[in-house]
Amino acid sequence: MNGRLLIVEDERDIAEVLIMYLEREKVQTVWVESGEDALKQLNSDIFDLIILDINLPGIDGFETLRKIRQKSETTVIIVSAREEDLDMILGFGVGADDYVVKPFSPGVLTARIRAHLRRIHESKNGTSDIIQFGDWELDRSHFILKKNGEKIAISPREMGLLIFLSENEGKAFSQEELYKKVWGNSFGDLSTVSVHVQRLRKKLESDSSDPQFIKTRYGFGYYFQGA
């Protein structure tokens, strides 16, 4: 995954974990701790994507975003812990491209970042980020799943899992690998992976005991098969 990211976050722990995840994915990151520093950075540097915390010292994330939007269309993912911020983001169109609720799993945020970077990369190359399989359509940059044109509710974790598997079509992953990639954890209850696989199958498959899309590689793990 190629890309250059600006992280605007005043909480050092959060920024450091995120940077660690992104560097593992070979994404270049620049970290600043305030909106003012973000604007300064944007005057002299170009980024593919901006991760913007709302609750910042000095000018807040909303004001920062407003100022960014005066001169740039760069993709912005807002990060916020406050529900009233989300109402604002969802209701008033503040110019964000996506948002993530704190506390977030760095694995999930990384998956979203990956999807956005792919979309940005593909729109430069003129290809689409929507895949079709069976009656299904998955828009991996807007996190929308549709069946026969109708939007289907899906949890963020199920979406993360589906995007990750479909991005690596045909490649099988163990529960440990999926837990690491999608959940962003190295240790924990791995059975949550199979629970989410079963949920996804219930949603996607006409016969979840004989899945067409989310397949099992026996003794190893799971893979996605689109066609």
Ligand code: CA
């Ligand atoms: Ca903050």
